[in-house]
Amino acid sequence: MKHLLLSAAALLLARLAAPAQTIDQNAEKALEAAKPAALEAHVRYLADDKLRGRLPGTLGYQLAVDYVTKQLQDNGVAPAGERGAYTQRVRLRRAFVEPGATLRLQPAAGAAEALGLGQDASFYPNPGQAEVRLENAPLVFVGYGISAPELKYDDYAGQNVKGKVVVVTRQPARQFGDNERLYFADVRTVLETAARHGAAGVLLAAPRADAHLPDLSKGLVSALGPDGKVAVSRSYAPGSAQLVGSISAATLQRLFAGASQDTAQALSALRGGRPASQALAARLSAQYRSRYQEVDSYNVVGKIEGSDPLLRDTYVVHSAHLDHLGVGAPVEGDSIFNGAHDNATGVASVLEISRMYSKLRPKPRRSVLFVLVTGEEMGLIGSAYFARFPTVPAVALVADVNTDMPTIIAPLLSVVPLGADHSSLLGQVQTAARYLKLAIEPDPEPTQNRFIRSDQYSFVVRGVPALHLKYGNRTADGQNNLAETVQKWRARTYHKPQDNYVGGTFDWAAGVKYAQLNFLIGYLIAQNPVLPTWNKGDFFGARFGK
Known part of the structure; x- marks a missing residue:
């Protein structure tokens, strides 16, 4: 691979010397x-x-x-x-949430409330951890879930989310250009950012009152690496984010009860390009198990x-x-x-x-x-x-x-x-x-x-x-x-x-x-x-x- 180690000067000379390409x-x-x-x-x-x-x-x-x-x-x-x-083996793991999952909200005042799974919230199966259990975990609203100091924007600034569940709105971050918005809206990016900040879970809030929660009845697929651990996934970030779920817009309002701002104020600030992150008064308890089905599939790779x-x-x-x-x-x-x-x-x-x-x-x-x-x-x-x-x-x-x-x-x-x-x-x-x-x-x-x-x-x-x-x-x-x-x-x-x-x-x-x-x-x-x-x-x- 020595040719890949050309000096910057040699590369520049090659660029200057290369003629315009033709067919x-x-x-x-x-x-x-x-x-x-x-x-x-x-x-x-x-x-x-x-x-x-x-x-x-x-x-x-x-x-x-x-x-x-x-x-x-x-x-x-x-x-x-x-x-x-000609083949490359890819071990696929399809994960499903087992029946019997529970999700409970403890508001700032009053008795704990059960959230209806499928209506108020839904769990993403965890392909890397068969059992997820959180007890009385603090909640933190982190806006779009974006941490981009290089763009002078950080929803995590000033927030300690380690061991907590972060709540992220799925409304589009319109203050960014198309490229940035595409990247930061990707669920994988949101989960990786949360894991990097030490969050124990992520709740993705529906952007509108009429938005449906995702149907995960067919499970979600990941790929296992050569070491047998999850290596590729669009819905799981290895690290500390154990719980991943979706919540309705109505559930988001329930989570904001007792917070310093209500959802209307927080979302309005976000639409205006200002972070609106804040600790929420409620706490969350969750328990669910994931089961797995695994199969081998193959990429085909040839070379000239x-x-x-x-x-x-x-x-x-x-x-x-x-x-x-x-x-x-x-x-x-x-x-x-x-x-x-x-x-x-x-x-x-x-x-x-x-x-x-x-x-x-x-x-x-x-x-x-x-x-x-x-x-x-x-x-x-x-x-x-x-x-x-x-x-x-x-x-x-x-x-x-x-x-x-x-x-x-x-x-x-x-x-x-x-x-x-x-x-x-x-x-x-x-x-x-x-x-x-x-x-x-x-x-x-x-x-x-x-x-x-x-x-x-x-x-x-x-x-x-x-x-x-x-x-x-x-x-x-x-x-x-x-x-x-x-x-x-x-x-x-x-x-x-x-x-x-x-x-x-x-x-x-x-x-x-x-x-x-x-x-x-x-x-x-x-x-x-x-x-x-x-x-x-x-x-x-x-x-x-x-």
């Missing part, structure tokens, strides 16, 4: 390898009923693993998983080795999630959630990308990984596991180009490169899009948290620049209203059995162009002697950058 004849010829019929064949197989919705840990998911492994082999992609194989002796030990990742939702309650008579667009089309795209790389002579300067991950629908579990325990040295990962639900239902004329504007990857996106005559558009829905809701985010939090390409709004008739069509399609199809190959809507030529764009971006990154860098002052780069 060379080697890449142009490789583009011809992607075929509409091949994309369709991949989706037809992966979305077939016999795969039963590709739920991790099932035979149907294993059929998908076997299929993509064979396709990578056929494309000349070498194994890059564990022990010389780079041609440059100095750069081949660094890796550009092309990722997509292989899993979907399995079998569920029937919708219009169908109970198999086939996931044709989500994400068989994304997996098909990566397989065709690998075919394009296989045609390159010579291979790109850096090596390329193809990572098909498990457990995305469970909370980005498989990608987070790979990013934390990569099958190559972690420092060698230089970029991730993720593919999730490209939504190939119309001609591809423009794209939204989610995340590219955080780093130098935008340059490769612009070059590739220009070559394919595609327009680049900004994210039309920044408040939808799309950047942190797909597998590229697992790489971002490990310091790796990453992006995810979505369709833009441009249409051939000039109306430029594709978003409206997509919204109608999603309402009918997304996360439903209707997301099927049979009877589905697909534009396979658009799928080829989408795969070609992703390939060109990855190829340009792999060819560039200069490492991708976070933009100066970028929020994610400053927080996570290597």
